[in-house]
Amino acid sequence: MQQTTACNAVHTVEQRTCKWLVRMCDLVGTELPVTQEFLAQMMGVRRTSVTGVASQLQKEGLISYSRGNISILDMNLLQRRACECHRTVRELYAAEFDDTERTALPFRPSTCR
């Protein structure tokens, strides 16, 4: 819960979309039976934001999508684009509740690795 909140605050929809795609790829492989609508709901963003990101990623050859299906074409590039919040839960959690750290929050994205 806290992880999601912090991630939403400091990372772009693109970084988060990449993270979810990488995560799901770990679970089910490179053919993901998901819609952009599903991704949007999972991240709590508007579907149009996901559509914009997905179309950009497809143009760059990282993924390809058709109705109800997303294929991962370049896992390495996708991982490089993704934020890595799942590895820094404790760090982000601390940032949420430490006042000294909180003032440094705008700079969090660069330290979130």
Ligand SMILES: [Zn+2]
């Ligand atoms: Zn994040």
